[in-house]
Amino acid sequence: MRKSALTGALLVTIFASPALANDSVTKLTADPNNWAIQTGDYTNQRYSKLDQINRDNVKDLKVAWTFSTGVLRGHEGSPLVIGDTMWLHTPFPNNVFALDLNEPGKIIWTYKPKQDPSVIPVMCCDTVNRGLAYADGMIFLHQADTTVVALDAKTGKEVWKAVNGDPKKGETNTATVLPVKDKLVVGISGGEFGVAGHVTAYDIKTGKRVWRAYSSGPDDQILFDPQKTMSLGKPVGKDSSLKTWQGDQWKIGGGTTWGWYSYDPDLDLIYYGSGNPSTWNPAQRPGDNKWSMTIFARNPDTGVAKWAYQMTPFDEWDYDGINEMILADIDVKGEKRKVLVHFDRNGLGYTLDRGTGELLVAEKFDPAVNWTTGVEFDKSKPNYGRPYVVDKYSTAKNGEDVNTKGVCPAALGSKDMQPATFSPRTGLFYVPTNHVCMDYEPFRVSYTAGQPYVGATLSMYPAPNSHGGMGNFIAWDAGKGEIVWSQPEPFSVWSGALATAGGVVFYGTLEGYLKAVDEKDGKELFKFRTPSGIIGNVMTYSHKGKQYVGILSGIGGWAGIGLAAGLTNPTDGLGAVGGYAGLSNYTALGGTLTVFSLP
Amino acid sequence: MRKSALTGALLVTIFASPALANDSVTKLTADPNNWAIQTGDYTNQRYSKLDQINRDNVKDLKVAWTFSTGVLRGHEGSPLVIGDTMWLHTPFPNNVFALDLNEPGKIIWTYKPKQDPSVIPVMCCDTVNRGLAYADGMIFLHQADTTVVALDAKTGKEVWKAVNGDPKKGETNTATVLPVKDKLVVGISGGEFGVAGHVTAYDIKTGKRVWRAYSSGPDDQILFDPQKTMSLGKPVGKDSSLKTWQGDQWKIGGGTTWGWYSYDPDLDLIYYGSGNPSTWNPAQRPGDNKWSMTIFARNPDTGVAKWAYQMTPFDEWDYDGINEMILADIDVKGEKRKVLVHFDRNGLGYTLDRGTGELLVAEKFDPAVNWTTGVEFDKSKPNYGRPYVVDKYSTAKNGEDVNTKGVCPAALGSKDMQPATFSPRTGLFYVPTNHVCMDYEPFRVSYTAGQPYVGATLSMYPAPNSHGGMGNFIAWDAGKGEIVWSQPEPFSVWSGALATAGGVVFYGTLEGYLKAVDEKDGKELFKFRTPSGIIGNVMTYSHKGKQYVGILSGIGGWAGIGLAAGLTNPTDGLGAVGGYAGLSNYTALGGTLTVFSLP
Ligand SMILES: O=C(O)c1cc(C(=O)O)c2c(n1)C(=O)C(=O)c1cc(C(=O)O)[nH]c1-2
C-alpha cells in the first residue's frame, strides 16, 4: 500500500457506504488552507473561506514567489495545494511538478510524460490542459494524447495508466478529471474532428474502465433509461438521440466533453455538459442532434443519466455546452432551491433544479446576445425549454456558402470554458465573459478520421455599438437572471474567477493582469502585470498561517491561439486570430506561476 | 534623417573631434535614470548613482511588473532603458521588444529576425545573447548567426545589416556590441569549433566594415605594430603571434572574442580579452598560442593594438580570457592608478595600468585555485608576467588520454562571463564566482569546419574540502589583490552584479533568486524567487522619479546547459551537465523580466 499522510482516507473509502463522495476529496476541499481540486470543491463554486486578504488590504498584495513551468503556449487550470505541497501541470507535453511550499520553487519531483507531438495538430484550440486532480494519495493527469495517469502524490511514481482515446482519430484531452467515490471520471475533446464525445469512469485504484457514456447514439451507449432518464419533466423515451440525427452522422457527431465536472454527494449525481455537434455546417446534420449541447446529470457508479437538458438543439454557431455547472443553494423567485447554474456559450445563464433538471431561469448574461430572443417557459407548449432562434442569425436558414454576419456571441460564446465563481456571502455569481460577435459562413466538408471536420469560416470582432472591448467581468443574480454589475475589459476575460470570504473577487486578463475587484460593485482594488496573458484560473491557499493567491499566466487557448501557434491570417485558428490580433501588442508566450501574499 | 528625440547627438558626433567617445552613449550613460548600455557605462563598472533603494529599505522591495519573453533557454544580458522606453532581447531567435514604461508590459514594437536554426548546434554554451546596444537613435543587435542589425530605436525598422561570420564554419555570436565613436565594435564565438577569433569594427551609420583584428596570425592581421605594440613593457616585435604556434594551427586556433568590451575615452582605447586556443588538447598546439588568452588595448579608429598581455600562455584548461575589463581609478600600493581590473577564468584577479598594460596585481580570487602558484613579478626574470604551472595539474605534462584530476578551477573558470561590478563608494569590486573543480582528459581530435573541435572530456564538481557549494559572491580589493568578504552559494553565481549608490549590491542565482547584499559585509538584505534560474545581469533605472531594479531570469548558459538543451549525460555539455545536475531540483526553463521597486 502507498505510504502517505493521507492513506487513512483510502482505508475509509474502502469501507464507506457507496453513497459517500470520495472521502479524501471531500475532506481536503473542506479545509480552506488547501486547494485540493481544480474547481475549489465538488460544487465548482471556486469560493474560498480564507479572509486574510480582504477588500481593505488587497491593494497591498505583493508577489511572494514565482515559478516558470518551462513550457510555452497556453496555460489553463491552476496548481493544487495540499498541506506543504503544490502540484503544478503544464500544457503539452503535460509535465508535472511537485513543489515544496516550505522552500517555494524547490522541486520535490518532476513527471515528464513522453507524448507523440503529432497530437498537437489535432488539438483544436491550443495545447492547453486544465489541470491535475488529487484523491487517495494519488495525483491524476489526463494527457493531451488521452493517456490517463495516476501518480503517487509523494514520489511521482506511476501507479496506473489507461488510454482513453486515439489521437489518430482526433481524440485528445484538455480537461481535468473528476475523482468521485471509487471512480475517476474523464472526458474527451475533438468536436472539430468529428469525434463522438463520451464520458468514461475508471476504477480509481486500478485504472480499469468501469463505464462509458456517449453523448449521442443508442440508449445503451448513451446510458439512458428511456423510462427513468428525464428531460424537462418527462421521460426521454426510446432512441431519444438516434431519432434526432440523420443516418449515421451521430457516429461522427461531436458532443465532446472537454469541460468541467461537478458532483452532488447528497443527490449522488455528477454534472457536465456536451459540446457542439459536428460539423459546424448545420446543413450536414439536420435534426436536434441530441444529446450534443446538453447538461447531463448522471449516477457516478453506473453512468446512467438521471436527467438531461439540451440547451441549443441543432446548433448553428458552435455554442458548445461544456461550461461548468455550479451547484449552489439560492433563492429563486422567493424560494430556496438546490440549483445548478450554468453560463452557456450561447449567451444564456441557466438556472435549473439540479435534482430534477427543471428549468428555472434562462436569461442573457450579455446584452449583446442576438441569435435568440429567449427560451420558451410555457410547459404546455411543444417547444417548452427551447430557445427562439432569430432568422437573420440562423446560419442554417441562410444556408451553405452564405456569410451570416453580426451573430452575437461569436463561436467562442459569451463565455467559454473560463469558469465563473459563486460567493455564498453575496449570493452572486461572478462571471468572466466574452463580448464578441462574428460572421459565420458554413461550407460542405467531408469526414476523414484525424482531419479537421469544421465546415465553416469565421471572423470575430468586438460586439458593435458597445464599449469597444471584447469582454466584461460581471456579477449575476442567478435567481432572477439579471446582471448586477458589469465591468468592461479590452479583451475577453479568459481566466477563471475566484471569490473569497475577504469580499474580494479575482480574475486574470489576456494582457496579463491579475485583478482584484470588490464583490459589491466590481470596483478594481488591485492589479498586477504578470509575465504573460492569463487564461489560467485564480486559486488561493494558506500555508503556515499566511494566505496566498496563485495564478498561472501563459497566453494561449482559443482566444490566444494566434500568439500560441504563431498564426497571423485573421480567419485562422477557427476565426480567433483576427479578433484577438491586438494581443501581440501586450504580451508574449511563457508559462509562469505567480504567487501573491500580503507583505 | 531618422527622427528621434536624440537626433541631436548624431549631429554632434558628425562634427565632433575624432578623439571623443560616441556622444549619445556618453551622454545617456551619464544620466543614472537610464541604463543605456549593457555594461552600465563604458568603464564596465555596472555602478548606478541611484540611491532611492538603499541598505535600509531594500528589504521592502516588491515586484512592480513582469514580462515573459516568449523564449525558453538561457537569458543573459539585461534590458536597456532610455527615457520612457525599454528594449529587451531574447536568446535565439533573438527577438527584440520595445516596451512602453508608461504602461509596463505594453509593446511598442517587436523585431523578429529570421534565423536558420542550424546555428543552434554550433553554439557551444547555449543559445544565449548578452544584449542590445544603443547609439545615435539606433538599437544594435548581433544575432546568433553573426548578422549585425541596426534598428531604428523608435520604430524597430532595419537601418542596416552586416554579416560578420559564417555559422557553417562554427562562427556564431552571443556577445553584445560596443558603439564607440563612429564605429560599432563586435566580436565572435566559436573557440570550440576551431574558429580564428577576431574583433571587427563597422561604420555605425552604414554598417560598412572598417577594420578587423584577429587574435592570432601575421602582424597585419592581428593589427600589431611590432615596434609600438607593447607587452609587459616591451615592444612585441615581429611575428609575435606566428612564432608561438606550430605550422598553420593558428588558422583554426580559437582566441575568440565573445566577452565584454570597455572603452576609455581619454586614452582612446578599447579593451577586451581573447578566448582559449583550439583545441582543448594542448598536445596538438605546442607553444604559447599567442594571442589567445590575452587582454588587448586597441585604438578604436584603426584597430591597432597599443598593448597586449597574455594571461595564460599555452592554455591547458580552457581558461578563456574574455571576461570583462573594468576600468577604474583606484589605490594600488598607496598610489592612485588608472587601472583595468579583470577577474580571469584562470582564477587570478588582475590589476593592470590601463594606459601601458603594466602588470600591477595578479592574485587568486578563489582560494581553491590550484593549477598555479602565482605569477612572476620580477621584471628581470625571463618568465616575468607568466604564471607558474603546478605539474600535477598540467594536462599537457600528464598527456593525452590521461585524466588529470582535481584541477581548480574547472574549465568554466573561477568566474565566467558573468560580469562583476565596482563601487566607487567602497573602492571594492563585487564578483560573482564559481567554486568548481574538474577532471580533464585531453584526446586527439581532427578538424572539420563546422564540427566540434574540442579534444577533451571533462567532469565538474564543487571545490572539495570547502563549503560544498559551487559558488561564492565576493568583495575584492583590486589594489591589494585580496578577498574582503565572501558569501557562499550552493551554485555558481552565473549572473552579473550591480552596485548602487544606495550601498546595496545585487546579483542573481542559478536557482532563481535575486539577492541584495550589503556592500560592507555581504550580508543578505533581500531575496526574491524569480520564475527561473538567473544568468542575466542586474540593471537599474529610474522612471518618473521611482527607482527600478530589473533582472532577466531564464536558466541556461554553460552552467545551465543540461536544463536548457535537455542533456542528462554527466560529461555532456562540455562537462557541465553532471556538475550542475542538481539545478533540476530548483528550476525549469523560461525567460521572464522581473522589475522591482519600493512600494
Ligand atoms: O469541441 C471540442 O472538442 C472542443 C475542444 C476544446 C478543447 O479541448 O480545448 C475547445 C473547444 N471545442 C471549443 O469549442 C472552444 O471554444 C475551446 C476553447 C478552448 C480553450 O481552451 O481556450 N478550448 C476549446
Ligand SMILES: O=C(O)c1cc(C(=O)O)c2c(n1)C(=O)C(=O)c1cc(C(=O)O)[nH]c1-2
Ligand atoms: O570559445 C568560445 O568561442 C566560447 C563561446 C562562448 C559563448 O559564445 O557563449 C562561451 C565559451 N566559449 C566558454 O568557454 C564559456 O565558458 C562560456 C560560457 C558561456 C555562457 O554564456 O554561459 N558561453 C561561453
